[in-house]
Amino acid sequence: MAPTNHQWRKLKNLLVQSVTCACALLVIAPLALVFFHLARSGVGSVNLDFFTHLPKPVGEVGGGMANAIVGTFVLLGVAALIGVPVGVLGGVFLSEYGSSKLNWWIRFAADILNGVPSIIWGIVVYALVVMPMKTFSAWAGGTVLGLIMIPLIMRTTEEVLLLVPNGYREAALALGITQWRMIVQIVVRTALKGIITGILLALARVSGETAPLLFTAFGNRFWNHNLSDPIATLPLQIFSYAISPYDEWHRQAWAGALVLLLLITAINVSVRLLTRDRFSRHGH
Amino acid sequence: MTESSLSVGSHALSAKALAERRLGDRAFKWLTLLMALSVFVLIVLIGIELWLGSHLAIQKFGARFLTSSEWDPVKERFGALPFIFGTLVSSGVALFIAVPLSIASAVFLTELAPPWLRQPLIIFIELLAALPSVILGLWGIFVMVPWLREYLFPCLKSALGFLPLFQGPIYGVSVLAGGIIIAIMIVPIITSVSREILRSVPGLQREAAYALGATRWEVTRIAVLSYARKGLFGAVILGLGRALGETMAVTMVIGNRPEIAASLFAPGYTLASVVANEFTEATTDIYLHSLFEIGLVLLGVTIGVNALAQVLLKTFAGPIVTR
Numbered sequence: 355m356a357p358t359n360h361q362w363r364k365l366k367n368l369l370v371q372s373v374t375c376a377c378a379l380l381v382i383a384p385l386a387l388v389f390f391h392l393a394r395s396g397v398g399s400v401n402l403d404f405f406t407h408l409p410k411p412v413g414e415v416g417g418g419m420a421n422a423i424v425g426t427f428v429l430l431g432v433a434a435l436i437g438v439p440v441g442v443l444g445g446v447f448l449s450e451y452g453s454s455k456l457n458w459w460i461r462f463a464a465d466i467l468n469g470v471p472s473i474i475w476g477i478v479v480y481a482l483v484v485m486p487m488k489t490f491s492a493w494a495g496g497t498v499l500g501l502i503m504i505p506l507i508m509r510t511t512e513e514v515l516l517l518v519p520n521g522y523r524e525a526a527l528a529l530g531i532t533q534w535r536m537i538v539q540i541v542v543r544t545a546l547k548g549i550i551t552g553i554l555l556a557l558a559r560v561s562g563e564t565a566p567l568l569f570t571a572f573g574n575r576f577w578n579h580n581l582s583d584p585i586a587t588l589p590l591q592i593f594s595y596a597i598s599p600y601d602e603w604h605r606q607a608w609a610g611a612l613v614l615l616l617l618i619t620a621i622n623v624s625v626r627l628l629t630r631d632r633f634s635r636h637g638h
Numbered sequence: 639m640t641e642s643s644l645s646v647g648s649h650a651l652s653a654k655a656l657a658e659r660r661l662g663d664r665a666f667k668w669l670t671l672l673m674a675l676s677v678f679v680l681i682v683l684i685g686i687e688l689w690l691g692s693h694l695a696i697q698k699f700g701a702r703f704l705t706s707s708e709w710d711p712v713k714e715r716f717g718a719l720p721f722i723f724g725t726l727v728s729s730g731v732a733l734f735i736a737v738p739l740s741i742a743s744a745v746f747l748t749e750l751a752p753p754w755l756r757q758p759l760i761i762f763i764e765l766l767a768a769l770p771s772v773i774l775g776l777w778g779i780f781v782m783v784p785w786l787r788e789y790l791f792p793c794l795k796s797a798l799g800f801l802p803l804f805q806g807p808i809y810g811v812s813v814l815a816g817g818i819i820i821a822i823m824i825v826p827i828i829t830s831v832s833r834e835i836l837r838s839v840p841g842l843q844r845e846a847a848y849a850l851g852a853t854r855w856e857v858t859r860i861a862v863l864s865y866a867r868k869g870l871f872g873a874v875i876l877g878l879g880r881a882l883g884e885t886m887a888v889t890m891v892i893g894n895r896p897e898i899a900a901s902l903f904a905p906g907y908t909l910a911s912v913v914a915n916e917f918t919e920a921t922t923d924i925y926l927h928s929l930f931e932i933g934l935v936l937l938g939v940t941i942g943v944n945a946l947a948q949v950l951l952k953t954f955a956g957p958i959v960t961r
Binding site for chain 1: 673675683739745750759762763768769781855884914930
């Protein structure tokens, strides 16, 4: 091997290394830019009023998004009522029962559902809930988010249950406990932290959803006192303020975005800290 | 197995108690089965609801719905072609930008990066994946689009203006802006799935190449990338599926004009954004049914693309998890 050839190969190695490194940095550049601009334009408008007041009408300065912040949590609550039981129990089936062929198809269908654009869920729930009720409502908005969560939670639950060692199952059965109580009291309990992580991540994911809520939850400039009425959420409020022509509303949109992003980042980071090492994906 | 071991020590258990235990087991199993099968129910439900909701439009326009470029709510004439065009072009632009960047990042993260750099970069990319579409759209309207209008687009125009793609007036909001924002949104998913693919390449592959005296990059090229080609293709298709359905951020920067233009600087419209913008304004039945049919078209395309992606990913190797 000629030394020039050898040097050329080493140089090429270094070159590829730097180019791919530049790509990785370029990929995260938008994240840094978004954080920077949110901090710069949003911090000034986040004050106590923002968390405690209703939106002000056009032309008046101030006001807040208290109703939208509460609305976001209300919808997440409704969504969890639908998404958590269906998702967790479905995940239990995938991990504990089922033939490998049936499971393949269920996983396949769940992954397909994960790829269905969220706006399509909105249309479906519009037909299923909004049209019969003849009104946009918090129920409809929560249903959309809950349905989106089902396949997400099902897959993560299955994944963490499969990490529970088989010895636990065998030991429990050997003591004469029934299979379903073995699953609930031993398997699910052992993996509870992982299951909760999956649920939190799914909640974080849907808490930023906007498109399917446009014609289900619809938004509301006032407090929602009845889940059968339209309800405000942070993403909806951010959207309607962002596309409005008023500077004051733009400032509020930035503030809302900052609060929403902090909420989502807080969930993601705390989940990461909570589960470090224990339930790492695939156990690598 | 459990039942036979039970019967050995069943002196203490009456027949009734045994039956109850078996009933509990069976009920629980059926309950979980029902929940697991809900995914099929949901897929069927989505299809049926969209079909029922769009039958007026399907009857009235037939196949013309897909080929007509007229979208006129006043005259009640609806054709989806401009939206199909806008969706395909913006997703194409997004893939053009995102695929090289994501695969290069995945290669860097799994093969070439020094270990201390990997974890922070992975966390940042996952945070980018968690960024809500509406926030990116807000940033797009007020930061990215003005920057594109002032700097990037004029540069592109003067450098590549001989191509029809980069001609015509510059508004800022455009198919190209939509494509760029979609690219930002799909980079994390393509990167993380590609990363899992690359990680699942057997270590022996790499060691064999190292043993021949290959450099790191040569190992990656010869032993890893060629082995993982099919899986990486699956990751790209998965990204395409996400790109086609991306809604809020695109709606905020693409200009929302149902036009078919050769130039990427021209405003456009996508299937998802027309539903987002006009659904609550649809006052007549035929208008609403046309929007349902737009949803049906979008559903058909995304399910097809996602099914292809899942088959590629699932036949490539063991359980590769996609979120």
